[in-house]
Amino acid sequence: MSERTLVEAVALALQHAMEDNPDVVVLGEDVAVNGGVFRATNGLHEQFGGERVMDTPLAENMIAGLAIGMAAEGLRPVAEFQFMGFIYPAMEQIVGHAARLRNRTRGRLACPLVLRAPFGAGIHAPEHHSESTEALFAHIPGVRVVIPSSPARAYGLLLAAIADPDPVLFLEPKRIYRLVKETFTPNREPLPLDVCFTLREGSDITLVSWGASVVETLQAAEQLATLNVSAEVIDMATVSPLDMTSVLDSVVKTGRCVIVHEAARSGGIGGEIAAQIGEFCLLDLLAPVQRVTGYDTVVPLAKMEHLYLPGVEQIVAAAISAVEFE
């Protein structure tokens, strides 16, 4: 058994993946000698050397393009974007190439790469370091978007992402990088992609979330329990493709749903989930599906950050209004 924080779990997964498969390589800015600005690649350069753990020049688009070329050649590159806020120059490479290389060559070439990026707000960072724009990528066919919410899931899902033959954008919620240590067995086994994790069973309402917001969602469920509301909590984990089967099964049972995401409201993935709930279990709903989200604003700087992120209070209030709806 190991006790690890989320970011340590990421480093451990990388280490195990690289030990088990010589084709796994790591690249990015400051990932080698420095071990990554968040220490996510700590120790890898010492263990595997500069050929497999590469400090790249400063160019995000280049990092993505390199990874694509390497992946097409059969390597398993795990490329780091230092912050999600700097991933945007790489959009062309991700959307135009990584996501469609298998499709456009009818399977002749594939792109088994992982693009890792710390994302999300809540660490009082300077501008541009608090992005939660996963919806932009969830909209792109051909690329998976995976978001762990705990150390154990970070470990297992990253192993799965590296083993997957298709491109995965692996977004690490940096607010909870070190929030807790978790004890888990680092058994080198991947967790499944494309499925949710039900973290708490309940009968009155389904709370759906991913990333750091799972922490507040679980806390909200605790509070709701004291108010006699039994909340089921689902961590989507993979937000593209969505495991709607599990979500719908839960909503059929509870009749109510609140979706929680830190990302801005409009065009967020919560909308897609809500639309599918409406489409497939309308008659089971006892109340409208609600979304508790970040506002449609630029993430405010440190002084106002606490007013932006969806907190336990907001989640509980939404759940109560759903329960009392009629």
Added chain:
Amino acid sequence: MQERVAQFEVDHVGFLDASGQVLEDLPEDIADLEVIKQGYRSMVLTRLFDARAINLQRTGQLGTFPSSLGQEAVTIGFSLAMQPNDRLVPSYREHGALLCRGVTLCELLLYWGGDERGSDYQQARKDFPLAVPIATQCLHAAGVATAIKLRSEPQAVVTVCGDGATSKGDFAEALNVAGVWQLPILFVVTNNQWAISVPRESQSHAQTLAQKAIAAGIDCLQVDGNDLLAVEYASRKALERARAGGGPFLIEAITYRMGDHTTADDARRYRDDDEVSSHWQGDPVARIRSYLVEQGGWTKDQEEALQADCQVELERAVADYLAVAPQPASAMFDYLYAELPEAYEGQRQQVIDRAAEGKTDE
């Protein structure tokens, strides 16, 4: 106090004049005549294919097509210098190079006809498909070269881009990483003087495009891109060096885009007919033919046979292309992931049903 800490030079190389006459003594290791004849055959086939493709587009049997008219010496030149296990990472106008690499005429037609199977090359399995977003392929090439270097393969990568592409970040980023990591990669900049309607002088203030390599610490050469001999020679030297671990190289091939940007473009909107005419004087196909006639005993019979063979091959490929059965509608989904996620199975079935309905309506 001020002292010079760096300066640069860029050389231009050419072996033939505009009419195909040898300028001065050729190097001893210039390509032998059999190789040049092979190259000439490829250039003729490429030019005929080009015209045929335009014809197919005009008659509604092919989609938008970018002509490579006038640039045949560049693409065939570097292709002659490539080994089968090298990799080609092209842009979208290198039809001649793809043909040399073993991509079939039918595959080319399928791609431009709007069928993804055109990129599923049966030969050249590791070559990258055409790249449309400008200069993005330069980074893929760097990634491929990184993998080759990591595995200590004695191979090299050729990537091709245009004059417009040298303005793009991807190009600069690719040069930069190729230089600092000393990747086995040959960058061929096809300077055909036009990026759609933007002429070379509006694209960059740099005196040559080759010198952008120097900024990344990479050696470079400017070459007469309409001289097959020169392109082949320079490419061969660069690739031999790269394969041996000597690092990257950049060739700026000076040529001219004789056709429109694509079949949907009309270049007369932005350039003079007279300018285009003047470039027919240095037509690469005519020049190398002259060379072969003078130096290689190329005969009329050979020429006749070549034209006839090319026509036959072309017509057979066109017939094959027109006869290809369409992909099943599910192909839209079947190559999106190694295994289609359950989440999309409903949609996949929808498109299958939709295609079936279409058939029963007929």
Added chain:
Amino acid sequence: MSKFKLPDLGEGLTEAEISAWFVNVGDHVVVDQPLVAMETDKAVVDVPSPQAGQITGLFGEVGDIVATGAVLVEFAGDEAADRPDSGSDSGTVVGDIEVGDKTVTEEAIQVKAGGARLKATPAVRALARKHDIDLSVVTPSGSNGTITKADIERVAALLEQVGALEKLTGARRSMALNMAQAGEEVVPATVFDDADISDWSAGTEPMPRLLRAMVVACQGEPALNAWYDSHAVGRRLLSQIDIGIAVDSEHGLFVPVLRDAQTLDASQLKNRLAELIEQTRDRTIPAAELRGSTITLSNFGSIGGRYANPVVLPPTVAIVGAGRSRDEVVARQGQPTVRRILPLSLCFDHRAVTGGEATRFIQLMMADLSLAD
């Protein structure tokens, strides 16, 4: 149009074979651009274009022999179509942008919010459907007037208690539907009065006298013997008087029609009436005889009651209701006296009939009814 003829390719050669075309019809070419490869006895020669222009014709296929001086290529003339800024501009660099030929004008409409309807969630609606409950009978108890699941269940329990729903059929069903339609359409008004039938001989049956009185009144006030068309906003005054007679039976309400009442004398009226009633009660009356009345009579007085608001059945515009006759003390010349009174109700559709017409109609009936015979 200009034609380019195959030039002399060298020393008086008379012909050459087309080896390969380098251009297509429709291409724009420039001076010196190779058009075609021609094969002579001595060589294969590229033939350059003599001019810039658009190719409108190629004369010959690969393998054809062309004579020196024969037309090889045709160029478009100096027409507008030749210039870049004319209609040949595709206006794109990839694909096909369709060019339509319609000009449209549009005005955006401002969508106004609709009125309030019954509020219930889809799940509640589905539950109501399952219990076969019309939402309009459910009193909402939710906030904002929403019908809740509990409301549906309450109504369902209630209906269960009161017993199963009897679905209406036959005459009862027709009555329900016809009356509903009448209720939606007709604008009813009623005038009540009393006929003095003291002078009738003993045993006089009221129906024939009523029928006769109606005929007289229709002839005097034809506006009440008419059909009204609400869609066309028009009426048809009818010369024929076909009186619909409300007949109560164990199967429900029927209204057989006594046709051409204006042509029948007293005994004919009586006989025809008896026939209709018998046929109605034993259900042998043909359907045609239950249709097409021009005015209706409801003699509910045969059972009881005085005055009523009987329902005008569209497209007719009037219905007479006759109550039970009774002795009544009335004032005549300042003195109380007992008279035999037959109460009358005339309900009319005020869209087609004025109060004046209706009042005069009932006066005419009263006058005729007051006669001894």
